[in-house]
Amino acid sequence: MKPTQFEYDRPDSVEAALELLEEHFDAELLAGNQSLGIIMANRFASPERLVDINRLDELAFVDIRADEVEIGAMTRHRTLERHDDLREVLELLPEAAEQIAGPAVRNRGTMGGSIAEADPAGNYPTALSALGGELHVVSVDGERTIPVDDYFIGYMFTDLEENELIASVSFPREPFPVERSGSAFVELKRGAQTWPTVSAAAAVTVDDPASDDPLVETARLAVGNAGGIPLRVDDTLEALEGEPLTDGALETVAEAVRDDADPADEMHADREYKIEMAGEYAVRSLRKSYDRACAGRN
Ligand SMILES: Cc1cc2nc3c(=O)[nH]c(=O)nc-3n(C[C@H](O)[C@H](O)[C@H](O)COP(=O)(O)OP(=O)(O)OC[C@H]3O[C@@H](n4cnc5c(N)ncnc54)[C@H](O)[C@@H]3O)c2cc1C
Known part of the structure; x- marks a missing residue:
């Protein structure tokens, strides 16, 4: 099967992506396309518009600070898998990333896509729940932070609103002193x-x-x-x-x-x-x- 027809946008800024989400109720963000394409090809979802966020480089980062680690939504599984500095802080996320499918999926799939999808078998939802992480989401209305404990509500059902984009996730370092x-x-x-x-x-x-x-x-x-x-x-x-x-x-x-x-x-x-x-x-x-x-x- 093929997906139904859809409009396609590739904005250059987070603001432009948020405007598109606000303007088009039936728009869907496109990140690594390791889940959405399959879902659309099987016609389990038929969004009228895709908002491709692959040009939003500002959402691809790993920031290791003294008190917390923050990871941008467009960070690929492969980046996390190979991030030696992150592995030194805490092995869990790189170890979760390296076990996702094969290299083709890991090269494209993203942290944000996985958290948005919220599949109960997803590696990051499980890892972030263990770490007591938070999600940082944005919309035209502004920013908000959602503790992971409040985010997952039911089977592939989350606290994320239709017009919101996950910008990053973070977890605290204080409970995990490196040396012990x-x-x-x-x-x-x-x-x-x-x-x-x-x-x-x-x-x-x-x-x-x-x-x-x-x-x-x-x-x-x-x-x-x-x-x-x-x-x-x-x-x-x-x-x-x-x-x-x-x-x-x-x-x-x-x-x-x-x-x-x-x-x-x-x-x-x-x-x-x-x-x-x-x-x-x-x-x-x-x-x-x-x-x-x-x-x-x-
Ligand atoms: C063969 C195969 C095996 C896999 N095995 C595993 C596995 O073992 N473990 C695992 O965890 N995953 C697995 N995956 C899924 C993979 O990790 C996907 O990359 C991930 O689930 C979706 O990320 P994505 O970037 O590809 O998102 P996409 O497919 O682009 O999008 C998925 C959904 O998330 C939404 N979305 C994307 N980014 C954002 C954002 N920043 N804010 C809000 N919404 C957003 C999209 O609108 C869409 O609804 C597998 C996939 C395949 C194809």
């Missing part, structure tokens, strides 16, 4: 070009990596594709604090994840299997993060 934090993104998938069956993103900070038995100071976790939005079990994670990360503690987390998981059946993975794997990958991500924190590797 570790993070990891792990996923189960059938092949390189497929979306994950389940995934998990975690970040753990320990009190003293040099001690014989480092204690967990903070632990963060989000599980992907275990429901309509990234799954969090924050209350259970609090119980890990001040303790070493034992197998018993990890099993408690796995149980909480399995209890709260509400995934949809898929052709290659039924609901029960996904629930079981959600618990397993939650454990793997926390263990890997803890081991990295103890090794002084973020």
